Amino acid sequence: MTRLTIASVAAASLFAGGAYAQTEITFWHAMGGALGESVNAVATQFNESQDDYVLTPVFKGTYEEALTAGIAAFRAGEQPNILQVFDAGAATVIGAQGATIPVQDLLEANGTDFDIEDYISGVRYFYADSDGKMIGMPFNSSSPIMYYNVDALEAAGVEPPKTWEEFASVTAPALKEAGYTALAQSHLPWIFTENFHSRHNLPFATNDNGYDGNDTQILVNNDAIKAHFTALTEWQDAGYFEWFGTGWGDNQTPFENGEVAIWLGSSGSFGGLAKKDLGFEFSATYLPYWEAVTTEPKQTFIGGAALFAMAGKSDEENAATAAFFNFLASPETQVFWHKDTGYVPITEAAYELAAEQGYYEEAPAAEIGIQQLSLPAGDNTRGYRMGFYVQIRDVMNREYGRILTGETSVEDAFATIEEEANALLSRFARTQG
């Protein structure tokens, strides 16, 4: 592959502009299984759509493995043209200016009229810099939403809760009465921390959630979230809420088995739920909010991963990368991706196209994520940018686990998270020096 790429670059320069040679580019990703097949399908469609460029996607293991492989390769000058980086790794790759070419610059340099407003509101800024310039192209994007067992809620005679107050006083007791555990969720840091702050428009970190500088301090030790976790422990004691560990599937399975009535998962999960032929009807709606904290709940932001154009490549290859990004952002590709994987489309145009095709009539749950991402934005809703965030999430997961197994108190846990996260942030700031 390396030899081929070098050969094609040489060939391209020989023919001055590469009019006859195809430019080959590589794309490292972390999408295994059926998702990987969707990636391969998109790549094939791209290769068939034109004659100038050939894209080769390569599966590089988990998100973390793909990122580290990309880093190792970059240090040795063997980087791929495109690297998929997940949300928590964004600060690492964006912090290393010079490692990537901002996607907005790349597209504009190659003659695309780029407008960030074309992208769905909750999608736009997560991988952007403090000035709102898009650095990474959102790829597999999802947001946490609330799934519920329609049959269970009917049996209990309740509606899906809009607020946590409603959940605690009406929904959960009724569901318990009807023989269900009311609530489970699959990712505490993502759903009950990051997007909790966005939904309630609370600042998550100083420096505008970390976008404006490296000397950031986390603001997670606040009353709103502590009250939320205190409520969780109370619900756990009352039999309204159950936690099944950090494994995503362990928390989803009880919902699928009909033991848990409401499950907070990803907007992308509906595809898997639909394929499992559940013994009940399910539907989805927005994440609840605390009325005591806000009466104007805001949008959530995206999780998942984005594609970054690695620096240090020839202009021909960068042109190929830009062409692929344009292809990827086109409404047709986005709709294909959206339907095939369950991830949200990233542009308004793609959303409209899917709606036109009547997709949301056959799969209403697929629309919830997009709608929630399109709710009103606030000052604190575009995302977060914190270094060593993978470790910060580890600390959160650890302390939350201890809260829910009774090993520590909410108060102590958040003090520990704040302390360790700030230590990690200050260490990260010095890696950039």
Added chain:
Amino acid sequence: MKRAGFTTAWLPILLLVPQLIIIAVFFYWPAAHAIQSSFYLQDPFGFGSTFVGWENYTHLFSNSEYLRIAGFTVIFTILVTFLSLGLALLLAVKADKVIRGAHSYRTLLMWVYAVAPPVAGFIGLIMFDQSWGPLTEFAQMLGWDFTLGVTYFDTATAMVVVSVWKQVPVNFIFFLSGLQSIPKSVREAALIDNRSASGRFWDVTFPLLAPTAFFLLIINITYSLFDTFGVVDTLVKGEPGNNPMTLVYKVYVDGFRGNDLGGSSAQSVILMVLVLALTVFQFRMVERRIHYT
């Protein structure tokens, strides 16, 4: 030491050179790199870095979480090493003893040997699955509400069980070959000298197994410390949370997964020093008591 050796000067050097070159290039150079980066905080892509002296080390020793992981690693290593060695020795002794079906047992017991660590971990996930795992159901029958991934102790138990399960066959093969290589004449002599069966085992058989056992001890300790990585990673599903983890997994979590090069390098250096000390100690304590030939 007591070996009557050859005296040719150039040959041993020639023999050692390939090994030394390979480890110099692929071990010492990268390891030196790791030691160097343990004194820095570095941007993984290689753009920024700050010299921080011993801070990466002091940071670790003041971190109660790191000490907790170290404690778990010690207990885990002891349990896995001794359980897998003990179980394998028991099975090897029995397989050496039975006449009928000896061959079938031998073949059956070896199957798991080739299971890759991540696959072993995956099998562990199946056996201990929260909703339908056969071993979870078994534990519940005994009144133990086993929840992998929720309770620290339960996850630790699963890690030990899977690691032992995977390691028994290697030890079994070696112990069995060791036992079968004990000369018949020795066994017969022992039979006359010593009447009690366990006496015979500990006085005669076990000392003859000692070189094998010492080799296995070291191999098992390095296995428990390093090669259980795939098992741990799979059992915690890549998200350690409040689950136990080993020191090597911690190096992976911070370095490979979290891209903290300085911090994880310091951890590798600490680990290396600890294991080196442990091995020197073993060599001094144990090897003195083993009779080669």
Added chain:
Amino acid sequence: MSDISADTLATDRSSAPPKRRIKWSTVVDHSVLIVGSLFMLLPLVVLIQMSSVPDVEVIKTGPSLQIGDQLDDNFNKAMFQASGFSGENTGTSMLINSFILGIGFAVGKIIIGMMAAYAIVYFRLRFATLAFWIIFTTLLLPLEVRILPSYEVVQSLGMLNTYQGLIVPLIASATATFFFRQFFRSVPEELVEAARIDGAGPVKFFIDILVPLSQTMIAAMFIIMFVFGWNQYLWPTMITTDEDMFTLVRGIKQITQDLEGTNIPEYGRANLLAIIAIIPPVFVVIFFQSWFVKGLTESDK
């Protein structure tokens, strides 16, 4: 653990052993072995059962006693269906790669380790102990924790995406040297004396006497090293990007990986591939086991 091997000899040879006692101990022996075998094998049986039923069912109900009809289908998918873009990483091609990695690694390591151990044990070498410790230290830091610098070395030697690049860095560890040192030191000293009296030089002694004598140990080492190479995951993931270089464990991970519950992974296919991945090493073990056990017993005259 208490009644040990000599009992069987007793039953064979003495004409009238006290019958009840011996029967009991045999029963105990067999029970221990049966329980042990079950402990080792049941999980594999569960895995096979699970790959015979549809994936949806497995996810819902887990293992059961029922044997489904998906084995064929999953076998075909596991062996012949590519899981990548180029269509080159089928089960068969991954098997071949794992084979090359396993055998290359085992052979390389044994040759290099034996040579080094011979130098350390059989020569009056001033720095023999030092050399041993230099080599031994490599046991102390696994490849996983020095991946970034190792990657750079491999890249600068132009070995990315090659079998050498996969194999050679893994050889940089002391297991084989340590193992052969242990063994050489237990070889009777009189052999060297005798060889010297016969006028055999160090090379002749090594090739004509020591290597044949080590046959069994070579076999044992081969098994360990083969399996180690066979099961590599992280290192191949780092340094190979061509899909025709994928190894088995990597393939298995690729099939089972899923994000945020968006799909139902093909567990049946992955489980079956995992079972298939166990078979070749087991054959290697069985093949060499009879060899080295025979060797061991023959050396006892």
